Amino acid sequence: MKTKKTAGRSFVNSPVIGYPGNNILGAKTVVRKLQRRDLERSMTWLKDPSVNKFLSHDFNNLTVEQEEAWYDFLQNSKDDLVFAVLDKNDLKHIGNCALHKIDPMKNTCEIGIVIGEKKYWNRGFGSDAVKNVIRFAFNSLNISRILLNVYSYNKRAISSYKKCGFVQVKVLEKDHFYDGEHWDTLVMECSRAAC
Numbered sequence: 001m002k003t004k005k006t007a008g009r010s011f012v013n014s015p016v017i018g019y020p021g022n023n024i025l026g027a028k029t030v031v032r033k034l035q036r037r038d039l040e041r042s043m044t045w046l047k048d049p050s051v052n053k054f055l056s057h058d059f060n061n062l063t064v065e066q067e068e069a070w071y072d073f074l075q076n077s078k079d080d081l082v083f084a085v086l087d088k089n090d091l092k093h094i095g096n097c098a099l100h101k102i103d104p105m106k107n108t109c110e111i112g113i114v115i116g117e118k119k120y121w122n123r124g125f126g127s128d129a130v131k132n133v134i135r136f137a138f139n140s141l142n143i144s145r146i147l148l149n150v151y152s153y154n155k156r157a158i159s160s161y162k163k164c165g166f167v168q169v170k171v172l173e174k175d176h177f178y179d180g181e182h183w184d185t186l187v188m189e190c191s192r193a194a195c
C-alpha cells in the first residue's frame with residue numbers, strides 16, 4: 001500500500017477497488033469478471049423459482065432491459081464487483097458471485113453467490129468460489145470483515161458458508177416471508193483474522 005504526505009500528515013491510501021488482473025483460480029472453480037454475454041444465462045437462474053427462493057430479491061419480473069441497465073451501472077460502481085463462476089475443468093459458466101457495499105473506510109463488504117446450474121449443487125463448487133472471492137477481498141482489497149445474509153431455511157448455503165469460515169453474528173427474527181411463513185434471516189461474518 002502507498003503512503004502519501006499531505007500538509008505534513010501521512011495518510012495510508014486504500015487499495016484501488018477493482019477486478020483482479022487475472023482470473024482467480026481455485027481448486028474446482030475459476031472466477032472472472034462478469035461479462036455482458038453472461039447476462040442471458042444469469043437471468044434464467046434468477047428467474048428459476050427453485051433458485052430464486054434463496055435470493056434477496058424476487059427476480060421473477062426482471063426484464064432484459066433492467067438486467068442490461070444493472071450491468072451498465074456496475075461498470076462504474078466502486079461499491080460492487082461481480083464475478084462469473086466457471087467450472088475449472090471445462091470453463092462452463094455455472095454461477096455468479098459478488099462483493100457488494102465495499103467500504104474502503106471500514107474495510108468491510110458483503111458477499112452473495114448463486115450457483116445457478118443446479119446439477120453443480122452439493123459438489124463443493126459454491127464453497128470453492130466463495131473461498132476464492134473472499135481470499136481476493138482480504139488480500140487485494142484490504143477487506144477485513146465480510147458479511148452476508150442467508151435465510152434460515154437455506155441449510156445448504158449455511159453449511160457451505162460455515163465451511164468457508166463464516167460464523168453467525170446476528171438473527172433478524174422472522175423478517176422474511178416465503179411460502180406462507182415468516183423465516184429468520186441469519187447474518188454471518190467472516191473476518192480476515194479468523195480465516
Ligand SMILES: CC(C)(COP(=O)(O)OP(=O)(O)OC[C@H]1O[C@@H](n2cnc3c(N)ncnc32)[C@H](O)[C@@H]1OP(=O)(O)O)[C@@H](O)C(=O)NCCC(=O)NCCS
Binds near residue numbers: 055095127160
Ligand atoms: C448455496 C450454494 C452457493 C452452495 O454451493 P454448493 O456448491 O451447492 O455447496 P457445497 O457443496 O460447497 O457445500 C454444501 C454443503 O451443504 C451440505 N448440505 C446440503 N444440504 C444440506 C441440508 N439440507 N442441511 C445441512 N447441510 C446440507 C452439503 O452436504 C455440503 O456439505 P459437505 O461438503 O460437508 O457435505 C449453492 O447451492 C447455491 O448457489 N444455491 C442456490 C442459491 C443460493 O442459495 N445462494 C445463497 C444465497 S444466501
